[in-house]
Amino acid sequence: MAKVLMKGNEAMALAAIKGGCDAFFGYPITPQNEVPEYLSYHMKENNRVFVQAESEVAAINMVYGAAGAGARVLTSSSSPGIALKQEGISYMAGSELPAVIINVMRGGPGLGGIQPSQGDYNQVTRGGGNGDYHVLSFGPETLQETVDLVRHAFDLADYYRNPVMIAVDGLIGQMMEPVDLDNKIASMDLPTKEWASNGKSGERGRLNKIVSLHLDPYDLEKHNLKLKKKYDEMVEKEQRYELINTDDADIVIVAYGTVARVARSTVKTLREEGIKVGILRPISLWPFPEKAFEKLPESVHSLLTVEMSLGQMHQDVRIVNEGKRNLAFYGRAGGVVPEADEIADEVRKLVKGANA
Amino acid sequence: MKTETIYQPTKGLTERQLTYCPGCTHGIIHKLIGEVLVEKGLLDTSVGIASVGCSVMSYEFFNCDTQQAAHGRAPAVATGIKRTNPDATVFTYQGDGDLASIGLAEIVHAAHRGENITVIFVNNAIYGMTGGQMAPTTLIGQKTTTSPRGRDQGDTGLPLRMSEMLATVPGATYLERVSVHDPKHIRKAKKALEKAFDVQTNKQGFSMIEFISTCPVNWGMTPQDSLNWAVDQMIPYYPLGLYKDGTKEEN
């Protein structure tokens, strides 16, 4: 299919429909409002469910109910709203329920601002809810990658029976870019949802229960270990990343989402100056793509993490690096997008440092 | 000798032993729900939603599909299930802390949207599960672990009347308050439950049956004294009866 020019939020909404989303539950918040606005029209048109909930808290619990009943479900929100959804996300992880959650990130903490940010990295990758759990999460760069991941996320959620989050900054939600909504993506073999609690116990001959309560500690520990097995499988199979111009690099910029895209401009400029710089671009945020770091050549002496936050992903880079390479960090916060020239200056400092 | 079955447990409940304290009326209310679901032929197509509180384990007791909800969120969970499975019979089972305190927004908005679900609201004027703290429904002067000198209006306001409040919500269809303190009232309560599930089956919208219930352990009374206290103290403040019947307006 030919590419169509769409706004990020609307393209994600349409991608969800294409991904087989049966139901959407959400609450208005800037800068993601075009997602529910688009779906309020087009879900009904496709005989699917759209409900504007009374709060983000209610919305995620509607997601829980619908997912528990076997539906493919989406909710979307932005940072403070995602914070409110954390309770439900923890319950869903505990009850092993699939759902796709779109987070169009804005600046924080608190009400913060409404401009693009990556300040939710910790919230996305560590989980803001209680207990031992993880949310499979992705931080795409272009609108095409975003819509491909939204479609695929429904399969991943069903496969793992776990929430999947697509975390983009406000810029990706607000910008328009040509996208192909029928781009070929991986399809997964998925079993039918025999576990769904949907009022068909008679037909099924067995009761289904959706529960995260395990009062016996040994029972709960067993459940925790079962969940961990899934997380281990995600760590093994779902690390996604892109290495850009790293083969001969001395310095590698670690950046995701819009920042990675800005860094591409930086690399272009610096390569023209003869500086050997590349980009390690995480696509999966959890699991963090540790494997990508193993693939960097020995020539890389420094890693520069660049984020629209004050060093959240940088913590993961430090963990993976294990003191091996020189590390530097550059971040902008509050809704400010770093410019290519600013990043270039930071890289130049590392060149000077290495030569000193 | 000729034998005759004069009583048997309802198939609407599983064989799991109830976890409720002796003398509390949760058991009676469970039995009524089970009987109504069986008699109406709805059991095999029902989804019950357990809330947080004494009834947290109720997903083990109802002999149908169940989901356990986070504290206060049962009406939202029910919304998600019902909207994606409109042919299922969906009911929540919630206490007064769950429904009238932490879940106030969810219950009001489920009613406001006219969600086609049935809510079983068990009002025993206290938080039972957590050990007898004050609830929004605790009566003035009632001693609880967080109102040790008795609930004081100046500090905590007046007890919340949920059926009356929801009767003001245009989207709600059927609201009735019942009690199970004696056989006559139990029979009446069952009729109310039947009506509430009929409302759902007929796709007429939101129904809630509020049960005046007891908590002998946390009230510090014998079961019989508890029943008497419910009659003498609770019912005067929470009058029994029909608060809204939108099905008549439609006919």
Add this chain to the structure above:
Amino acid sequence: MAKHEQVIVAGFGGQGVMLMGQMLAYAATNEGLNTVWIPSYGPETRGGTANCSVAISDSMINSPVVTKPDSVIAMNLPSLQKFEPKLSKDGLLIVNVAAIKDYDYRDDVRVITIDANKEALALGNLRVANMIMLGAYIQATGIFDKEAIVAVFKKSFTGDKARLVDINIKALETGMKIVD
């Protein structure tokens, strides 16, 4: 010929600056080019100043954020003051001077001044001032021909709005002629 263009369109909310940018992005998409349109968003767009940036390229667009535009279309004085300094050397500055008297323009850029309000009123609709500016822009840069934009008009203005196609084409032509 390689195409790389980054333009910022700015003005008051209601002057149709978002739409101007979108017209360029649609035209680029139709021609199979890469493009990114980014709006300013939030309360400032309601009655205050609004702007959008459009990047157009026949290769992959790296940074979607336009910090040093090749062209600036300014519909009012605050926009001119905000974006003229960011314009690249030898860049193109198109200004709607309807409410701007004397202004000391940079001398290292190409400046085109148009009283777009007056021209639009002459066509009978003040609201098409934006498309007059767009006409001037495509003529001055040569990035798209008239038909490319007309095709977008026809696709964008449908139903009740179909009657707006003609006057917008006239506006586009007016702008093109002024630069010619």
